[in-house]
Amino acid sequence: MSDLLLIAPMAAEQRALKARAPGARVVRSGVGPRRARRAATSLATARAAGVAVAGFGGALSPELEPGELVVATELRARDGSVRDQCPGAEVIAAMLRRAGLRVHTGPITSVRSPVLGAGARARLRSSSGAIAADMESAWLAPAAAGRPFVVVRAILDAPGSEPWHPFSALRSVISATNALQAAAGVLGEWANVISPRELVLAAPRASCAGVERAIEVVERTLDRYGPPVYMRKQIVHNRHVVSELERRGAVCVDELDEVPDGATVVFSAHGVSPRVREQARRKELNVIDATCPLVSKVHAEARRFADDGYSIVLVGHGGHEEIEGTAGEAPNHVTVIASAEEVDGLDVDDPGRVAYLTQTTLAVDETKGVVSRLRERFPDIVGPRSDDICYATQNRQDAVKALARSCDLVLVVGSRNSSNSNRLVEVAERHGCKARLLDEQSDVDPHWFEGVERVGVTAGASSPERIMRRVAGALEVLGPVSVSEHAVAAEEVKFTLPREVRA
Ligand code: SF4
Numbered sequence: 001m002s003d004l005l006l007i008a009p010m011a012a013e014q015r016a017l018k019a020r021a022p023g024a025r026v027v028r029s030g031v032g033p034r035r036a037r038r039a040a041t042s043l044a045t046a047r048a049a050g051v052a053v054a055g056f057g058g059a060l061s062p063e064l065e066p067g068e069l070v071v072a073t074e075l076r077a078r079d080g081s082v083r084d085q086c087p088g089a090e091v092i093a094a095m096l097r098r099a100g101l102r103v104h105t106g107p108i109t110s111v112r113s114p115v116l117g118a119g120a121r122a123r124l125r126s127s128s129g130a131i132a133a134d135m136e137s138a139w140l141a142p143a144a145a146g147r148p149f150v151v152v153r154a155i156l157d158a159p160g161s162e163p164w165h166p167f168s169a170l171r172s173v174i175s176a177t178n179a180l181q182a183a184a185g186v187l188g189e190w191a192n193v194i195s196p197r198e199l200v201l202a203a204p205r206a207s208c209a210g211v212e213r214a215i216e217v218v219e220r221t222l223d224r225y226g227p228p229v230y231m232r233k234q235i236v237h238n239r240h241v242v243s244e245l246e247r248r249g250a251v252c253v254d255e256l257d258e259v260p261d262g263a264t265v266v267f268s269a270h271g272v273s274p275r276v277r278e279q280a281r282r283k284e285l286n287v288i289d290a291t292c293p294l295v296s297k298v299h300a301e302a303r304r305f306a307d308d309g310y311s312i313v314l315v316g317h318g319g320h321e322e323i324e325g326t327a328g329e330a331p332n333h334v335t336v337i338a339s340a341e342e343v344d345g346l347d348v349d350d351p352g353r354v355a356y357l358t359q360t361t362l363a364v365d366e367t368k369g370v371v372s373r374l375r376e377r378f379p380d381i382v383g384p385r386s387d388d389i390c391y392a393t394q395n396r397q398d399a400v401k402a403l404a405r406s407c408d409l410v411l412v413v414g415s416r417n418s419s420n421s422n423r424l425v426e427v428a429e430r431h432g433c434k435a436r437l438l439d440e441q442s443d444v445d446p447h448w449f450e451g452v453e454r455v456g457v458t459a460g461a462s463s464p465e466r467i468m469r470r471v472a473g474a475l476e477v478l479g480p481v482s483v484s485e486h487a488v489a490a491e492e493v494k495f496t497l498p499r500e501v502r503a
Contacts, residue, residue: 004191005048006184007039007143009136013055016177021184024191029140033112036139043143049194049479050148052187053141056176057108057134057153058115060125064155067175069093069101069183070132072108072151075141080129083110084141084149088477090442092150092190098445099186101179106131108151110138118159148194148477150187154179193446194479195453199472200407202399202458203487206465208392210292211236213495214269217290218245220501221266225286230265232256232272233321235290236462237418239439256280264288270321271295273328288500294390295322298357299329301384305355306330310382311348313337315370316359320419323359339366340373354378358388361420361461363427364397392461393420395489400424402488403456404431409448412437413468414460421460428456440467441474449478456486 004024008014014028025048029039043051057070064070071093075084089105096103109130115121124133137151154176156163163169207215214235221229227249234242234252242252250266256279259265264286267276271291280287291299305312312334316323327334335346348354356374358367367389374381387394403410410428414421414437421437428435433456436448449455455475459468475481496502 003047003049003194004188005043005046005051005143006187007043007051007053007140008055009036010055012177013180016180017054017184019184020181021188024184024188029136032135033110033139036136040140040143044145048147050150050191051144052150052152053137054152054180054183054187055134055136055154056156056180057132058121059132059155059158060109060115060121061106061131062159064104064132064158066155066158066161066172067102067179068155069096069103069179070108070153070155071096071103071105072137072153073105074107075138075151076107076109076128076130077138078109078111078124078128080127083138086149086151088148088441088474089150090440091444091446091474091477092152094442094444095186095190095446096152096183099182101182104131108132108134108137108153110134110136116157116162118162121159148479150190150477152183152187154183190446193449196480197449197452197475197478198454199475199481199483200403200454200456201472201483201485202396202403202456203485204392204395204399204489204491206459206461206463206468208390208461209493209495210269210294210390210392211462213497214290214292215241215245217288217498217501218250218266219248220497221264221288222249224501225264228263230259230263231268232265232276233268233270234417235266235268237415238462238464239415240467241462241464256283256285259283259285262286266290268321269295271299271325273325275328288498290498292360293495294360295325298326298360298384298388301357302326302329302334305357306333310353310355311335311350313346313354313356313374314358315356315367316362317419320359322361326357337370340370343370343373343377346377351378352380354381356381356383359419360388360390361393361423362389363423364389364394365427365430391491391493393423395491396420396424396458396461397427398488399486400428400456400458401431402486403458404428404433404435407433407454407456408452409433410435410456410458411471412458412460413439413471414463415439418460418462420462424458424460438471441471444471444474446478
């Protein structure tokens, strides 16, 4: 086990931690603020890569039970003022959960005497906003002295489990001690990967103009018409964005059958087929169309080629909403393929009258391979006037290629169903770099970082910048980071809003 300094206030906690963290230096601070302050001063210069306070704590939230763990996101005073931030708490909590422990994250407040009784716990919870309390962590925090710092408390007593009854108190001590021991092993694994690292942020990254527009359309529609506003499919492929809009009164549905007649509905950035527009008309829905103008451009191309009698080869991922919408513009003319291997099996009416279109979020290099195969088989094939793969996809892939050349690991922030985010992972891997897709900071697995010195970070076009910033901030728990940016292009694209929601 590496350079871990584990600080436990009481002897029983120290014993529990030592049993499962044999390589760590486990130090007893003593109970209460005065001893904690003194210990922090002497430990601030102790040799260690990471510092953790681990011990028992009392629950303030009724959701916590004895034997569960709390990882502090912040250390707070009794009045709720923040004494210290704990970046990366979600990363440590996720490690503990992966080890099978029951874990909560939230603020912990440090107080001068034990808090017992449901009334006292509720009052402290309300004044501090904390979910658990202890008597040392806030005063021990200076021991970290700029090093990665974690506070883990095993719940010993809770609103429904006051320690009045000896038998239930004993049961609580046993379950909290077991949890603390298990946590010690996980903290040891954490300490093993602590190391200084360079973080290189890709530019451009994160939300594109089409995604920002779609989100703004839903927000403005909610302001203008009031909830509920129905979104057909996820407005953009990002879990966080959809949940936030749902909290404000938007309702995500798969099909218009789920929308009451006459209601207000927003079509997603990925676009819809004429069949869906016709259904909306029959149901007399108030439609606000958030289809990205670059997707609408591909729809128009499909209509034009179909009107001119072409067989259309649509290169993209079958089942993706954008492909369903585009193919629906000319269902009798369109064949969807995803790879160059499928070109040989294509069956067209007239090989001299074939056109191709592509999904906007494909991997640029792979698509070039499919198109050149199409050109070999159909020398007269025609394509779109300008490339269908959009500027945002191209720029983000160029930026991730640049990162892949110089980094040991690339993190792509985006949801699993985000096509453009998945393509970024593939592009990084094709350029010889290990890459991981993650939705949020709790998806960070510290084991990915073993031997990694330079980490590239980007986000898919459907993922907001703030989520990527949270992930980058959480990496501080794995060691000191120096942050730089590698830009390959500047983006100033902005689309106008639909008429119905313009100011
Ligand atoms: S990725 Fe491209 S096509 Fe898709 S919403 Fe963004 S700008 Fe529009």
